[in-house]
Amino acid sequence: MSPGMVMTAETKREENAQESQYQKGVKHLCENGIAKVPNKYILPVSERPNSFVNGESNASEINLKLPVIDFAELQGSNRSQVLKSLANACEHYGFFQLVNHSIPRDVIIRMMEVSGRFFELSFEEREKYMSADMWAPVRYGTSFNQTKDGVFCWRDFLKLLCHPLSDVLARWPSSPVDFRKFAVAYAKETKCLYLMLMEAILESLGLATTKNKTREDEEEDDILEEFQDGSQLMFVNFYPSCPEPDLTLGMPPHSDYGFLTLLLQDEVKGLQIQFQEKWVTIEPIPNSFLVNVGDHLEIFSNGRYKSVLHRVVVNSTKSRISVASLHSLPLKTMICPSPKLINEANPRRYKDTDFATFLEYAASREPKKKNFLESRKLT
Numbered sequence: 388m389s390p391g392m393v394m395t396a397e398t399k400r401e402e403n404a405q406e407s408q409y410q411k412g413v414k415h416l417c418e419n420g421i422a423k424v425p426n427k428y429i430l431p432v433s434e435r436p437n438s439f440v441n442g443e444s445n446a447s448e449i450n451l452k453l454p455v456i457d458f459a460e461l462q463g464s465n466r467s468q469v470l471k472s473l474a475n476a477c478e479h480y481g482f483f484q485l486v487n488h489s490i491p492r493d494v495i496i497r498m499m500e501v502s503g504r505f506f507e508l509s510f511e512e513r514e515k516y517m518s519a520d521m522w523a524p525v526r527y528g529t530s531f532n533q534t535k536d537g538v539f540c541w542r543d544f545l546k547l548l549c550h551p552l553s554d555v556l557a558r559w560p561s562s563p564v565d566f567r568k569f570a571v572a573y574a575k576e577t578k579c580l581y582l583m584l585m586e587a588i589l590e591s592l593g594l595a596t597t598k599n600k601t602r603e604d605e606e607e608d609d610i611l612e613e614f615q616d617g618s619q620l621m622f623v624n625f626y627p628s629c630p631e632p633d634l635t636l637g638m639p640p641h642s643d644y645g646f647l648t649l650l651l652q653d654e655v656k657g658l659q660i661q662f663q664e665k666w667v668t669i670e671p672i673p674n675s676f677l678v679n680v681g682d683h684l685e686i687f688s689n690g691r692y693k694s695v696l697h698r699v700v701v702n703s704t705k706s707r708i709s710v711a712s713l714h715s716l717p718l719k720t721m722i723c724p725s726p727k728l729i730n731e732a733n734p735r736r737y738k739d740t741d742f743a744t745f746l747e748y749a750a751s752r753e754p755k756k757k758n759f760l761e762s763r764k765l766t
């Protein structure tokens with residue numbers, strides 16, 4: 388073998404060793420101390436947080452005030468007014484801040500705090516939950532899709548399937564010792580809140596009213612029952628502080644697959660949403676949820692409510708934690724536009740879809756021209 392070939396084989400071995408390091412996550416990488424962002428995480432210039440498109444920055448200077456929905460008011464005598472604000476938020480922003488949400492403060496504090504302690508566990512402890520299998524009910528992973536991403540993002544996560552809880556709970560992390568207790572309490576509370584929000588969303592679409600029910604409304608009650616038995620996935624996201632935050636992203640632009648996502652974030656900002664073709668940073672409001680319309684609700688509403696692209700930027704001083712709770716119908720249920728929202732003037736605009744189709748799409752290594760939702764649109 389020539390010396391050149393030895394070098395090549397050695398370089399390959401080194402590259403493989405480096406690659407397997409990246410698979411262990413960003414937290415692990417940072418624990419070993421780094422002064423620069425490795426090439427694996429450096430985005431092409433046009434995809435970086437502050438890139439310029441046609442001479443213009445893609446990040447917005449505007450301070451977008453997202454609609455604020457007061458959940459207590461929604462449940463009170465002002466419901467019809469709040470339903471209008473809810474419809475407006477879902478149509479024009481795809482996002483809203485939910486305040487006075489009724490989930491006890493200590494449930495939220497404990498979830499955030501135990502999530503932090505999970506990521507502080509030794510790598511050997513966290514590694515027990517590592518899996519590259521997208522179907523795994525519990526999965527500690529890194530980046531967005533670590534089996535596929537060419538450039539990695541600056542994020543580790545713990546994915547927890549939450550439904551049916553009795554089937555999956557034994558797979559959830561047993562360490563920290565109180566993790567399951569606090570995460571279960573949080574998952575149950577967010578599911579309840581989501582169901583009440585979905586009831587309001589259906590009503591805002593003109594699909595059901597709580598008073599003077601007709602037979603048609605009772606059909607809507609059936610769908611509410613299906614929502615009760617629906618899927619729930621939680622992603623506990625951890626974004627370590629980053630030595631060169633302008634070169635990478637915590638999460639690339641994406642939309643969420645379900646009906647609604649309830650996002651809990653700590654006080655560190657990082658989430659950006661796409662608004663009028665610019666990236667706008669969302670200021671976290673203490674003790675609120677950020678709620679967004681997912682792909683399934685856009686499809687179900689036949690395009691009236693918008694599933695909006697969002698991404699996460701990182702920063703050089705603080706790590707950040709968020710907990711995203713994604714809800715939809717049961718995993719095997721086909722999602723399609725509500726027949727009551729389709730007519731001659733407003734024909735069906737989306738193909739039916741289910742969770743398996745989404746996972747196949749997400750796992751495929753094919754170069755993608757469209758995001759998942761675009762691929763479901765009828766042209």
Ligand SMILES: O=C(O)CCC(=O)C(=O)O
Pocket residue numbers: 622624638643650652657658697699708709711
């Ligand atoms: O961390 C965030 O703020 C956003 C997380 C997110 O978009 C997701 O988990 O889908």
Ligand SMILES: [Fe+2]
Pocket residue numbers: 641642643697711
């Ligand atoms: Fe998301």
